[in-house]
Structure formats: C-alpha cells, structure tokens
Amino acid sequence: MESTVTNISIAPHEADDSQPALLFIPDISGFTRFMHENGVQYSRNLIADLLEIIIEANILNMEVCEIQGDAILFYKLGEAPSIDQIVSQCKQIFLDFQNYLRIMERDDRLSTPKLSENKLTLKIVVHYGRISVTQIRDHIKLMGTDVILAHRLLKNSIEGSEYVLLTEGYLNTQSPETVQHNFEWSQLKDGKNSYDHVGEIKYKYAFLTPLRLLVTDPEEEHTHKQYPNTFSLREHIKAPAELVLRVIQNYRLKPKWMHRVKSARFDTKKVNRIGTNYFCDMEKGGAIEMQTLQSRVADDKIEVIEKMANFKMFPNSLIFYYLHQEPEGTHLTLEFHYSRVSVGDYFYENYGRKQIKGFMKASVVQLKQLCEQLYRNRQK
Secondary structure (H helix, E strand, O other): OHHHHHHHHHOOOOEEEEEEEEEEEEEEEEEHHHHHOOHHHHHHHHHHHHHHHHHHHHOOOOOOEEEOEEEEEEEEEOOOOOOOHHHHHHHHHHHHHHHHHHHHHHOOOOOOOHHHHHHHHEEEEEEEEEEEEEEEEEEEEEOOOOHHHHHHOOOOOOOOOOOOEHHHHHHHHOOOHHHHHHHOOOOOOEEEEEEEOOEEEEEEEEEHHHHHHHOOOOOHHHHHHHOOEEEEEEEOOOOOOOHHHHHHHHHHHHHHHHHHHHHHHHOOOOOOOOEEEEEEEEEOEEEEEEEEEEEEEEEOEEEHHHOOOOOOOOOEEEEEEEEEEOOOEEEEEEEEEEEOOOOOOOHHHHHHHHHHHHHHHHHHHHHHHHHHHHHHHHHH
C-alpha cells in the first residue's frame, strides 16, 4: 500500500524538525443534529461530559493537542503503537462513550428526546506520519501535511457513523496478518478518497457496531457471564434505606466510609450539570474524581450510579448501588463495572482487579458501620 502523502511525510527532511508521531482523532458523530434539536445549554453540558469521557479513556497515554467542537486531536511521538494497542484503545473509548450514553438515556429529569433517537456515536481516525510541534504562548500546535491529512479524513465516503479508519501511514508499520487478526470481531474493508492538494488516500476501516454487544445495559441483571468486567458485593445494613441513601449521596461523609479517602472536595456553588463532580483525596496522595450520574427511587428498590474517573487502571468505571428495603434494614448490592478491554492481562486481572475489589469491600464494610451508628444515634 503506497500513497503520495505517506511517502513524502514519513521520510525525514533535511533542516526539518519534524518527528514521527501517531495522530488519533475520535469524533462525535451526530453532534450538529444533536445541538440543533436539543438546544445549546443542554447539549453543551452533555457533549462536555462525553469529551471528558473520551479523554479519560486514553489508555495509550497520548497527549491532547486540541479540542475542536466535537473532536479531540491526540498525538504520541515516537514509534507507532502496535495494532493490538490501537484496537484496545478504540474499544476502550467506544465502550466508555456508549456506557455513559446508556446511563444518561434513563435520566427521567430530561425533557429532551431520547438520546438513542439522536444517534450520538463515535468515528475514529488513526494515522502515523511526521509532525512539527510548535509552542504558541501556552498552547501546543501541531503542524505538517500529516496533521492536515488526518483532519481531512474525518470527511470521507464511508457509509456509516461509527467506525475506525486506519491510514496507510499507520498500516505500513504493522504486518497485514497481525492487523487482520486483531479485527476478527469486525470486518476490515478497503476505502479511498481524493483530497485537493493531497491526492488519493487509501485506507482500511472497520465498523465499531459489534462492540455494542458489550455495552452495559442498566436494566438487565448483571451476571458475570454476561459482563465479565464486573464484580458484586453484598451487605445487610441495619438501617432504613432512606438513611443509607442519604449517607451515600452526602459528599461530606465520603471520608467517613470510603476506604483510604482523606477528604472530599466539591463546589457547592457550581451550577449542576447532568451529574455533580467531586474529588476524593487519598491518604497516600493523589485524588479520584467521581461523578454522580443518577439516583432513581422506585417502590421496590433505590439505585444510585456513580462514575469513577481519573483512575488510570480502570478508566471511567461505573459503580451501581442498589438498595432494597427489608423488614430489619437494607440489603445493599454494590456492582463495579469497568470496560478495561485488556481482558486476560495478568496484571489487571490478578493485581488490579484484586486491589479495586479490596478497596470496594472495605468501603462497604465501613458504610455499613457508619449507617448503623447513625441509626442508633437517631433511636436514642
């Protein structure tokens, strides 16, 4: 596979400060229609959340160069990441994006049309070439033919709105057999487009639609067989469900029961968006950003959903709290969902999963103790 641009851009130039780099652009499809049909205020808040989801899902540790409306330009200097790393990155972003939309679609407070009717989704362009990195005041600007090419490829002849497009510039760094093997879950197809001052560009693309089978459905029973990237913890709390709910939702009480959390930070004056963000400062340093997505009260159960962000081991994890009122207290079920796609990786499956499960288990025990103590105090 040869292209004029690739031949020119990959080769180093004399008196040129350009460097080889990966260019990775996720673009939100359906953005313009969504803004038009739902109004600026609501749309900008949801799109801002979705862009944050994409940035948090950056497991390749790429740099963010710029955010242009509905697209983010990531870049990574040096050798091209392997195709399995690229596929894992695409899966991570797509699943986190769709999981968030699935949760938000159930928000009863929204008077706008269903999110599914707006068909918000993702397309991703992956390119490898040469770029020049320029500092303009406090901003980083990428320059070069390959940057222009990557942006232009967002406009192409592919019939569909959720796919990953891989240019020759990237594919030439990988063996065809390895590329084909990593797309057994979808179907790689050939494509090409011509652009002014660039010429004909050939690429391969694959639809991301098959990954929808892995998206968490909040309405279904979350069995480990159906959702292997999850675990559940259960506890009986001798306190009413309404009290347990208030404790879970009280940010000031987070350090009282969340394991190894030193303090909680939140802005009480900030205008509420779809969810409220708060930060848990950890005893050993660092902070975990949390976002309350939903709180639903029904006759048979109470449900609270939170997103754990800024947690690189399991980015954009979802925490489900289910509270069932019983004659002698509350039955609590905590479910932790993560979309880490490197399933089978020894470190994540044996160390990472064990650590986060221990963290959650200790938190549930401390939640039980706090709620029961508060209930006893109320009874006095």
